Amino acid sequence: MRNRKIIMSEQDIPRKWYNIQPDLPRPLDPPLHPATNQPLGPDDLAPLFPMALIGQEVSQERWIDIPDEVLDIYSMWRPTPLYRAFGLEKELQTPAKIYYKYEGVSPAGSHKPNTAVAQAYYNKQENVKRISTETGAGQWGSALSFACQHFGIECMVYMVRISFEQKPYRKSMINAWGASVVPSPSNLTAAGRAILEKDPNSTGSLGIAISEAVEDAASREDTKYSLGSVLNHVVLHQTIIGLECQKQFEQTSDYPDVVIGCHGGGSNFAGLTFPFVKEKLDGKRNIKFVAAEPASCPSLTGGKYEYDFGDVAGLAPSVKMYTLGHDFVPEPIHAGGLRYHGASPLVSLLVHEGVIGAAAYDQLSIFKSAVMFARTEGIIPAPESSHAIHGAIVEALECKKTGEAKTILFGLSGHGHLDLAAYDAYLSGAIK
């Protein structure tokens, strides 16, 4: 039988995360306080995050131990499988070898629990009783609910109202894991009330939900705040994805020439690619990296590399990143997880330095590739992840032209079981 699925025992889960900061071509520009425009110190962040995570945010240690308790929970779904896409290769008639790392086997169905579990753990270590967060379509909110449930931490999720109403199933998942979820804007915070006063029918936005979750945490002694992407410590926790991949490739006679991930805030993309980026920075291998983003929200390919706020209201710190402007409102595409105006500062720096490339794809092409993938590989992918699928198909078709038998690796960050309405829209011709 041909080797379709490269698996490993849980004994082989990497024991350390990889921190790329000491290997960067130049140091990160510091985050600035939104009010004073001065570099942020640990004290500025202490009301929002436990000290361990603030330490990881600025750490220059290359390898950071994964706590045993986190490894134990990881072992519920990790190591995740690395697949050889025989079906897709055959369909494309490409000489390329295509591999994908599948994070949809996690309880929440995406890569998000990799950092949710770590964040909940460090909060628990510092006796935090309650965590607040925001969520758009619900991927992050459900992942954090799952993680908090495990450590007995109360979890409060502010969910963008339009998703709360139109996509009830992520909300159900959050409830099943015992967390609280309210539509945002809510009347629980001053930020929410101010919006509702102006517009009682506001459908909400990620920016508003961030403001509410931050206010919730800042105003309560027992509560910290948690973010599911963008920040350095979030990226750090996600490197487990790429580190596992490297071990899995040792079981094959192949190694990636091209690595592709979808890109929203950057944590999925960075988690898959940074361990491979290290090899490029070390001068060991010449690998091509593609951050696949939506054409309707093209931070990396259409944004500017400059200081900007992390949230819409300008209350969050200002960071140096590729940004479309903090007041940019992307179209309501089905890949809700990629609708962020900015990008991880780490990914941004590497794009700016030319280490990493990026490409933007339109929604119709994405769904065409998603359906081709579902029909040839069996897995129905999340619309977000389908950007990476499409990027891989573009590369594989290029190989077909040139005759090169490149090895292409992409990240399949999640399944699309809760996105089936989007497939209906595509199959009925409603996506143009």
Added chain:
Amino acid sequence: MRNRKIIMSEQDIPRKWYNIQPDLPRPLDPPLHPATNQPLGPDDLAPLFPMALIGQEVSQERWIDIPDEVLDIYSMWRPTPLYRAFGLEKELQTPAKIYYKYEGVSPAGSHKPNTAVAQAYYNKQENVKRISTETGAGQWGSALSFACQHFGIECMVYMVRISFEQKPYRKSMINAWGASVVPSPSNLTAAGRAILEKDPNSTGSLGIAISEAVEDAASREDTKYSLGSVLNHVVLHQTIIGLECQKQFEQTSDYPDVVIGCHGGGSNFAGLTFPFVKEKLDGKRNIKFVAAEPASCPSLTGGKYEYDFGDVAGLAPSVKMYTLGHDFVPEPIHAGGLRYHGASPLVSLLVHEGVIGAAAYDQLSIFKSAVMFARTEGIIPAPESSHAIHGAIVEALECKKTGEAKTILFGLSGHGHLDLAAYDAYLSGAIK
């Protein structure tokens, strides 16, 4: 790190299915023709099934080779993981060791593809161009769509109208895999038109949908019919589940004292248990078996062991089985996959002979156990599978009373990602 997940390489997928027929305490009573009441011969079935499957239906061979092409598709998700339920054990404070075999990692999210792929393969071998089938909530229809897609066979699914309208996402999955799906009763068949004439607003039933799918196949040269449970060849294909479990237990120092599966038509239950039942029939081990069924559709615990029709209309063959009567209409519980009036003749015989036991559980208890499982093990289970979870919890609590450290194995036949509305109903108190 403790061993939570027992995995195997695809090289370890069993190469043969186990046919229990030669090991039964006494032979099966023959199926009877619905019109003549005479034993059915292969010729009676030939319009509906390919000869290879008719042969498997009556085979007395103990081990039947799994074709290479089927093994290759199995390797997309098989071997499935066997989990040790450390989280659930801790929650219950039981001395019992609880294991579960998880079939939700398949593309369709349940055990159904194990037979769908095999059936599509044998149809393809005999040049069948099109397959018709029925589906209730959509688990089976989506699995067969996935399988047909792989072999380039057209697939036509008659889906019970109320599910078609109320549960659109399984329909979306069927479409994503390129099959056709219509609400039943439809105006495509005489059976459907007859129902619609009497009741234009009929919400349909599994019995009506079976009649339509059978008529579709019987009336077209290019089309065969496919059934997702009950029949001997379906049960045969599902034994891959239990056979893998046995190999996986070799990696541990444990072996099941109790094996529990949920029971609707019987294929999931039989697939998990029959390889273990063989050990009991061979006198090698004394294992307890529990078929967990819904209290509202208690074929095994509340039905009679007698000849009855497989469908509501009395057009399908009559078989000796536990049945509530072919005109029995179960309540519309959330575990739609367990709403069948009858049971597999193989399972029925073994229950009647006292080899296998059964228990019926009410819906409220099922959901309580499902949520406990989701919160301790991370996976949100299908309502059907939650019957097995509940059965395992009952056994584990009994061990807590007696102090016995039994090893309990149950089958987690699918995930509940498309059943989240049922969780909402439970969590909001709407399930009494």
